[in-house]
Amino acid sequence: MEWASVAFYLIATVCVLSAAGVVIARSAVHSAIFLILCFLNIAATFVMLGAEFLAVVQVIVYTGAILVLVLFVLMLVDEDQLPDFHTGQPIQRISGLILGLILLLEIGAAITARSIQGATGGATPENVAAVGGNTQALGRVLYDDNLLAFIVVSLVLTVAVIGAIVLALPDRRVGINQRRGTGTINLGHPVGTDGIPLALPAVRGESPIAAATPGDLRPVAGERQIIMVRDPDAYTEVGQHDAAPDNRPLIKR
């Protein structure tokens, strides 16, 4: 049984390190990947405790579904618009530190005192093994004795479905109108820090752009611009970037 404790400490170490990685990682996507690693290691811990059903649920629900939810959030928000996680106000840092210490103390107290121990009831290892495993035991308990709670769960899930749709589903007509409004055509002009295209003749001298004044640049959806071009081929050269002063990213709005 020696290798079992080696495996446990390996799993626990990776679990704690990846949990720390979730907090420390700069990129939100990296945090999500660390979270996957953490969830998988928790599933492995459940396996070592003999709770194989819980381990599979951990993988399917947390690693599968919850992580999908997290990644979808990352897709929906613009990562550049997220607040920087590592530059909190001093009061936030201090209160976070205090709350974290309190939580750590609580967990330590619970572990050392071992006061939290539920009644095992009839679920002794022998009884569980007699019905074939803890998935079977759970099924017997859930669908026989606690049937009402099980049906109530289905009601709760239905409420979750309806709530998700009511709260998050955009009105269809509004969506279509918004999509019509945001159509943009980008012809690939590098834009200077002042927002004026680098190749605009009035500002930058000779260029293949049609003689355009800033008045000709029709704004679409607020900020972006359409620029009339006489010779589109002139814009497909590699090296168009070089017109930008210092190789910085072209537009960030």
Place this chain on the structure above:
Amino acid sequence: MNTQLYGSDWVVIGILILAAAALGYALLTLNQIIAPSKPSAAKAAPYESGVPEVVATKPRFTPRFYVVAMLFVVFDIEAIFIFPWAVVFDGLGLYGFLAMLAFMFLLFDGFIYAWKKGALEWA
């Protein structure tokens, strides 16, 4: 504790996971060792022939995706509830069958609501 449980079955699963990770790392490492690497500015551009990008290349997605993800979570949990029911199905008899029908019926309401609300459509 059931030693036979992770003395055999789970070790196999662990080996499978390790093998999958090892294969991925091995292929990436091999690629780094073997493949020639001559980076240039033109190769780093998103398109070798075409206009350079002027706006952020990371588009934002419509909230519709998020509704689908949330529905996925809910029905995923529903599927979880079916597993323990399936393994003891023989012992439960008609009673358990009707219980699961009631469960499915209540969730089916939510499904029909989502369907009729257009949460599953993209047009």
